Amino acid sequence: MSKTIFEIHSEGRKGYTFPKNDVNVKNCIPEKFKRAQDIKLPQVSELDVMRHFIELSDKNHCIEKGFYPLGSCTMKYNPKISETLARNSAFNELHPFQSESTTQGALEVMYELQKDLAEISGFAGVTLQPVAGAHGEFAGLKVIKAYHKLKGNTNKKKIILPDSAHGTNPASSVLAGFEVVEIRSNGKGLVDVDDLRAHVDEDTAGFMLTNPNTLGLFETNIEEIAKIIHDVDGLMYMDGANFNALLGIVKPGEIGFDIMHYNLHKTFATPHGGGGPGSGPIGVRKDLVKFLPTPQIAKKDDNYYLDYSHKDTSFGKVHPFFGNFGVNLRAYMYIKMLGAKGLKRASENAIINANYIQKKLEKYYSIPFKDQYCMHEFVASGEWQKDKYGIKTLDIAKRILDKGYHAPTIYFPLIVHEAMMIEPTETESMETLDDFIAAMIEIARECEEDPELLKNAPLNTPVRRVDDTLAVRQLDVKFIL
Amino acid sequence: MPFISNTDSERKKMLADIGVKDFTELLANIPSKFQLKDPIALDKAYSEMEITHKISELAAKNRANVNSFLGGGIYNHFIPAAVDHILLRPEFHSSYTPYQAEVSQGTLQYTYEYQTMICDLTGMDISNAGMYDGASAAAEAILMAVRNTKRHKAVIAGTINPLYLEVIKTYTDGVELELVTVPTKEGLIDLDKLKTVVDDETACVLLQTPNFFGNIEDAFAVEEIAHSVKKVLFIVAVDPISLALLNAPSEYKADIVVGEGQALGNAMNYGGPLLGFLATTTKLARKMPGRIVGATLDVDGKRSYCLTLQAREQHIRRAKATSNICSNQALCSLAATVYMCLMGKEGLKEVADHSLTKAHYLAEEISKIDGFSMAFKAPFFKEFVINTPIPANLIINKLESRNIFPGIDMKIVGLDNMLMIAVTEKKRKCDLDELVSSLKEVANV
Numbered sequence: 001m002s003k004t005i006f007e008i009h010s011e012g013r014k015g016y017t018f019p020k021n022d023v024n025v026k027n028c029i030p031e032k033f034k035r036a037q038d039i040k041l042p043q044v045s046e047l048d049v050m051r052h053f054i055e056l057s058d059k060n061h062c063i064e065k066g067f068y069p070l071g072s073c074t075m076k077y078n079p080k081i082s083e084t085l086a087r088n089s090a091f092n093e094l095h096p097f098q099s100e101s102t103t104q105g106a107l108e109v110m111y112e113l114q115k116d117l118a119e120i121s122g123f124a125g126v127t128l129q130p131v132a133g134a135h136g137e138f139a140g141l142k143v144i145k146a147y148h149k150l151k152g153n154t155n156k157k158k159i160i161l162p163d164s165a166h167g168t169n170p171a172s173s174v175l176a177g178f179e180v181v182e183i184r185s186n187g188k189g190l191v192d193v194d195d196l197r198a199h200v201d202e203d204t205a206g207f208m209l210t211n212p213n214t215l216g217l218f219e220t221n222i223e224e225i226a227k228i229i230h231d232v233d234g235l236m237y238m239d240g241a242n243f244n245a246l247l248g249i250v251k252p253g254e255i256g257f258d259i260m261h262y263n264l265h266k267t268f269a270t271p272h273g274g275g276g277p278g279s280g281p282i283g284v285r286k287d288l289v290k291f292l293p294t295p296q297i298a299k300k301d302d303n304y305y306l307d308y309s310h311k312d313t314s315f316g317k318v319h320p321f322f323g324n325f326g327v328n329l330r331a332y333m334y335i336k337m338l339g340a341k342g343l344k345r346a347s348e349n350a351i352i353n354a355n356y357i358q359k360k361l362e363k364y365y366s367i368p369f370k371d372q373y374c375m376h377e378f379v380a381s382g383e384w385q386k387d388k389y390g391i392k393t394l395d396i397a398k399r400i401l402d403k404g405y406h407a408p409t410i411y412f413p414l415i416v417h418e419a420m421m422i423e424p425t426e427t428e429s430m431e432t433l434d435d436f437i438a439a440m441i442e443i444a445r446e447c448e449e450d451p452e453l454l455k456n457a458p459l460n461t462p463v464r465r466v467d468d469t470l471a472v473r474q475l476d477v478k479f480i481l
Numbered sequence: 482m483p484f485i486s487n488t489d490s491e492r493k494k495m496l497a498d499i500g501v502k503d504f505t506e507l508l509a510n511i512p513s514k515f516q517l518k519d520p521i522a523l524d525k526a527y528s529e530m531e532i533t534h535k536i537s538e539l540a541a542k543n544r545a546n547v548n549s550f551l552g553g554g555i556y557n558h559f560i561p562a563a564v565d566h567i568l569l570r571p572e573f574h575s576s577y578t579p580y581q582a583e584v585s586q587g588t589l590q591y592t593y594e595y596q597t598m599i600c601d602l603t604g605m606d607i608s609n610a611g612m613y614d615g616a617s618a619a620a621e622a623i624l625m626a627v628r629n630t631k632r633h634k635a636v637i638a639g640t641i642n643p644l645y646l647e648v649i650k651t652y653t654d655g656v657e658l659e660l661v662t663v664p665t666k667e668g669l670i671d672l673d674k675l676k677t678v679v680d681d682e683t684a685c686v687l688l689q690t691p692n693f694f695g696n697i698e699d700a701f702a703v704e705e706i707a708h709s710v711k712k713v714l715f716i717v718a719v720d721p722i723s724l725a726l727l728n729a730p731s732e733y734k735a736d737i738v739v740g741e742g743q744a745l746g747n748a749m750n751y752g753g754p755l756l757g758f759l760a761t762t763t764k765l766a767r768k769m770p771g772r773i774v775g776a777t778l779d780v781d782g783k784r785s786y787c788l789t790l791q792a793r794e795q796h797i798r799r800a801k802a803t804s805n806i807c808s809n810q811a812l813c814s815l816a817a818t819v820y821m822c823l824m825g826k827e828g829l830k831e832v833a834d835h836s837l838t839k840a841h842y843l844a845e846e847i848s849k850i851d852g853f854s855m856a857f858k859a860p861f862f863k864e865f866v867i868n869t870p871i872p873a874n875l876i877i878n879k880l881e882s883r884n885i886f887p888g889i890d891m892k893i894v895g896l897d898n899m900l901m902i903a904v905t906e907k908k909r910k911c912d913l914d915e916l917v918s919s920l921k922e923v924a925n926v
């Protein structure tokens with residue numbers, strides 16, 4: 001157990017040095033607006049701070065420590081050179097209100113990234129403003145709104161999505177003012193086209209689909225699906241969480257999608273940061289570009305500028321400035337370093353890695369859709385272990401932690417019982433995968449031979465299984481100072 | 482290939498184990514007409530040396546490290562070196578949302594500490610783990626008020642940052658919300674006008690203090706009007722640095738407090754990533770958006786932490802969630818946490834005091850120049866607006882060539898001949914004096 005920083009506090013200790021204030025002005029604030037009670041931030045030395053946070057960091061798993069097969073999150077290795085270069089003060093000390101003539105380098109980065117993302121995905125225009133995947137979904141849904149509004153389609157209230165969708169999809173739809181209609185997946189884990197047809201009508205504003213879907217399967221009927229939606233003037237939205245499977249292989253803009261978001265922190269190797277900052281740009285087909293947020297980054301002759309010319313048709317802004325520039329800069333570098341061949345190779349190896357694990361585990365775990373090749377990830381199930389030994393997927397996940405790995409995404413998608421979604425990414429080597437496979441097989445054997453071990457797992461982690469119901473029952477969300 | 486492990490011969494072996502002859506067999510689900518025939522058109526791949534060269538070329542086309550007085554919500558405060566050393570720890574940097582609490586105690590504990598510090602500054606009961614930025618935090622606070630009151634009118638001070646207002650508009654037009662903007666009077670919210678618009682249809686009143694112009698609003702007076710009607714929630718957007726000296730929002734009975742946390746240990750980064758914060762009362766805890774970390778025990782009775790109150794969130798509630806937010810700005814909240822630890826109680830007060838007094842010194846000196854005067858009489862914190870004898874953009878253009886960014890042209894909010902100037906503790910007296918003498922010269926030409 002680590003002390004909190006507040007317990008390390010010692011009155012009068014300092015973690016900073018400061019110059020003497022060289023102006024002498026007094027009484028700047030009326031008494032009424034002065035704080036009644038002093039703030040109580042901890043008083044600690046710089047070394048106290050370093051030790052404290054290093055101690056905390058030791059309790060986290062991370063990619064550099066070991067394999068992190070968290071499905072749908074694309075936990076690939078993040079190049080170190082991007083970190084070094086992004087810290088150049090000529091980038092990270094830029095202020096968003098500087099004139100365009102003083103930020104040409106930054107504008108060029110954004111312009112190029114817009115262009116590269118559009119090329120990779122087959123769309124006409126890209127905005128870099130959304131700062132996360134869910135933020136991109138929201139922006140994309142606002143484009144759908146704006147499209148129908150301009151066409152006078154007042155009846156377009158519904159967004160349809162499959163039951164395998166990420167939770168953010170329905171949540172974003174509601175935030176954007178739509179009703180959500182969920183349709184079934186078929187026995188192959190794909191969109192049930194008949195059920196889709198049964199739910200599509202003149203009220204349908206659009207369809208949201210992750211492709212490959214959250215089972216890691218490419219939606220093979222995509223052409224038919226797109227036709228059904230387009231026939232009622234709906235728009236096709238692609239959740240790009242799984243875009244790491246498609247680089248150089250398929251352009252979503254060419255297979256029926258009208259809008260997609262990219263998760264730069266997944267596909268384009270920017271650090272996940274413990275839960276952000278990410279970046280969730282969206283790409284759109286040509287006639288939808290006019291609805292994107294202002295400004296777009298544009299180029300005239302050799303000059304880059306902030307383009308507000310479509311202000312009248314834009315749906316508005318989702319960010320006060322240009323999105324997560326610092327993250328976008330890292331994605332720009334990643335794309336430049338890999339190039340077309342490298343990006344394609346990344347997707348290919350991600351797909352091979354996922355299929356390799358799927359194949360090697362099929363005798364030990366139920367894999368509901370193993371008769372299809374997966375893309376960059378697959379979903380296994382702990383249902384055999386549950387039925388035979390009463391061991392839940394949660395127990396298996398905790399045991400995986402004991403073996404030095406992060407657990408897969410569990411209990412998602414909701415349509416697979418006891419789901420374990422495994423995404424290895426292309427940055428992992430065959431040996432790492434072999435070790436992980438061996439560990440998973442060992443866990444399957446432990447389920448059989450020593451079920452209690454699983455139920456008690458994890459044993460080797462900084463803390464053991466935490467009581468999250470107690471956390472809700474006795475809500476403790478801050479240290480009492 | 483960079484960062485991609487397996488070689489051709491390893492791929493071959495793996496494909497054989499999978500049971501296919503060729504990689505393309507794995508793409509069986511993708512109709513062949515959709516499979517790209519030609520490579521995507523990108524630049525040639527850059528090596529590490531080449532990308533380093535490329536980035537320094539691009540950097541040379543930017544101008545930073547100048548004598549800048551730009552603010553408007555993004556501020557150039559000092560960041561102690563230790564902050565970045567912590568951010569670069571891969572354990573914080575390359576991990577993700579702490580779904581598996583047992584191997585994420587580092588992230589969970591610092592978030593708990595972050596929440597504690599935000600509660601300390603704001604005086605509120607509960608803070609979430611962070612949001613995208615101050616603008617979206619303000620928008621989500623309004624949505625929270627709408628959910629809580631089931632009313633569909635939000636009253637917003639016209640003195641709020643106009644970029645916040647734009648984001649709020651985008652966020653709220655899905656819920657059929659009427660946004661009423663209260664006019665401005667001498668750089669502050671017009672209290673008489675406010676009285677006339679708050680009624681029993683009103684979900685909330687949103688005030689920013691210090692407001693967009695840098696002026697300190699009388700939040701006590703606004704609160705009285707807001708709470709004169711039952712159920713109306715009082716939302717305040719604040720500058721966290723200012724809270725070292727100014728009233729904690731709990732003193733004027735705010736119901737929800739939001740703000741931009743960039744100033745706490747995060748570089749300006751051309752306006753992103755930023756850090757929104759949102760704190761509220763225990764009563765409203767279950768209506769909050771975003772992640773929240775709670776302390777608990779593990780099976781051995783050891784103190785530990787986990788994500789809590791998750792029944793509000795999109796991965797559980799889907800269409801009924803309090804927000805769609807998933808990834809937020811965790812690493813920025815770590816920077817804020819480390820920063821607040823290093824500065825501590827005394828340091829943050831010094832930061833605030835330097836910013837405040839230096840801003841006042843500068844305002845006084847500029848006011849002495851012929852043709853320049855303070856635009857407003859209201860008390861201000863670290864940012865203020867001045868009347869200029871010539872259009873502000875002319876001043877900005879002229880000073881740019883002297884490596885001075887004198888401030889923001891208030892033309893962006895429709896005000897002519899006004900310049901908004903921000904000052905932080907990083908300014909030395911000589912930097913301030915340089916601006917004063919330069920303004921004198923350019924205005925006299």
